Amino acid sequence: MFTKREKWWGYAFIAPQMIGMILFSLLPLLFAFGISFMNWDGFGERTFVGLENYIAQFQDSNFRAALRNTTIYSLIVIPGGIAAALLSALALNKVKGKDFYRMFFFMPVVTSSVSIAVIWMWLLNGDFGLINQVLASVGIDGPNWLTDRRFVLPSIAMLSIWWGLGTNMVIFLAGLQGISRSYYEAAEIDGASAWQKFKNITMPLLSPTTFFVAIMTVIGSFQVFDQAYVMTQGGPGNASYTLVLHIFDEAFTRSSFGTSTSAAMILFVIILIFTLIQFTVSRKWVHYEDNGR
Numbered sequence: 001m002f003t004k005r006e007k008w009w010g011y012a013f014i015a016p017q018m019i020g021m022i023l024f025s026l027l028p029l030l031f032a033f034g035i036s037f038m039n040w041d042g043f044g045e046r047t048f049v050g051l052e053n054y055i056a057q058f059q060d061s062n063f064r065a066a067l068r069n070t071t072i073y074s075l076i077v078i079p080g081g082i083a084a085a086l087l088s089a090l091a092l093n094k095v096k097g098k099d100f101y102r103m104f105f106f107m108p109v110v111t112s113s114v115s116i117a118v119i120w121m122w123l124l125n126g127d128f129g130l131i132n133q134v135l136a137s138v139g140i141d142g143p144n145w146l147t148d149r150r151f152v153l154p155s156i157a158m159l160s161i162w163w164g165l166g167t168n169m170v171i172f173l174a175g176l177q178g179i180s181r182s183y184y185e186a187a188e189i190d191g192a193s194a195w196q197k198f199k200n201i202t203m204p205l206l207s208p209t210t211f212f213v214a215i216m217t218v219i220g221s222f223q224v225f226d227q228a229y230v231m232t233q234g235g236p237g238n239a240s241y242t243l244v245l246h247i248f249d250e251a252f253t254r255s256s257f258g259t260s261t262s263a264a265m266i267l268f269v270i271i272l273i274f275t276l277i278q279f280t281v282s283r284k285w286v287h288y289e290d291n292g293r
Contacts, residue, residue, distance in 0.1 A: 029268075036262040041255040053262035063263060065238040066246040069153060073242065074221040076157040077164075081217050082210070084161055085168030090202075092169070093176045102173065106166035113163070117230035120159045121146065124231075146232055149239040156227045156240055164220065168213050175209030176202070207286045211278070218274050222267060243267050 002010070036054070039047040057063045088105065092098050108116060123130050126144030135142040145155040183201045192200070203210075225244035228234060234241035234249075243263065250260035 032261040032264055035257055036265045038258050040257045042251075042257050049258065053258045054266070056259055057263050057266060060259075062238065062241065062249075063243075063246055066241045066243045069239070069241055070222055070224065070243045073153055073157050073160075073224060074218070076154060077160050077221040077224075078214070078217050080157065081161045081164050081168060081221075082213055084165055085213065086172050086210070088165060088169045089172035089176055092173060098173070102170060105169050108163050109166040113226040114230055116159070116163055117227050120227075121231050124155055147236055149236055152232055152236065152240045156224070156231060159227055159231075160221070160224065164217070168217065171213055172206070172209055175206050179205045204287045208288060211282050211286045215275060215278055218278065219271055222271050222274075 035046070037048060037050060039049050039053075092101050092105075095101065124145035126132060126142065126147060129142075129145070131145070132142030143151050145151050179202065183205070184197055187197050187201060223244055224242050225248065228240045228242045228245050229248070232240045234245050244267070247260050247263045247267070250256050250263060
């Protein structure tokens with residue numbers, strides 16, 4: 001039990017974090033929610049319009065294209081990113097010099113997203129890009145990755161998977177190193193194969209880590225902005241136009257903060273629904289060592 005003095009010290013230590021969260025997260029969220037029901041150009045008078053902004057969003061072809069593109073992008077990035085990070089962590093878990101490889105894979109994470117996007121614009125250039133040159137060396141005619149409507153969204157997704165690989169891989173690696181060796185030794189005594197050990201020991205005990213990575217990947221994938229803005233500006237046409245890019249355009253290109261915040265609120269609800277679904281479904285597949293779940 002904590003004494004009264006210890007409790008007050010605890011409150012004092014968390015106070016800066018709580019104040020920061022209220023000032024820079026909760027209050028802006030409430031302000032944006034209020035603005036989403038108004039017509040406002042950011043400077044003039046605000047006019048209450050009720051649900052008009054929300055209705056306008058679903059009637060807007062740009063918003064529908066952004067919603068469709070973001071969904072397709074997420075369907076590529078979420079499973080692709082988790083699988084790539086898990087396989088990388090499994091491969092590095094037992095190799096010598098894992099610290100070097102961990103640093104090597106993590107380097108893109110600490111690099112500016114704009115710099116990464118510019119480098120990948122060069123790599124994916126249809127005329128002189130390195131990727132097409134490599135494909136040409138084996139007799140394959142590479143496409144125009146960023147100007148072809150069929151390839152632009154998968155190209156941006158590929159960049160995002162590569163960019164996020166380091167973070168998720170380090171988290172998976174920490175989860176793998178937290179699994180007691182005694183489980184594997186007991187399984188080996190019983191004659192379990194490598195696949196049986198992975199299926200019955202690694203995956204269940206790694207499920208809390210997988211759950212955390214899945215939550216963060218879903219949230220991040222629906223908020224994609226930098227890559228699409230720098231590499232394509234949402235083009236060609238609206239083929240890589242994403243929800244956050246649409247929110248940015250509504251606010252800072254069209255000076256319509258009402259519709260911009262209404263789109264942001266819709267995105268917030270979408271992420272909230274997916275997060276709640278993940279928490280609900282997690283009760284059936286996430287296992288914790290301490291309580292036997």
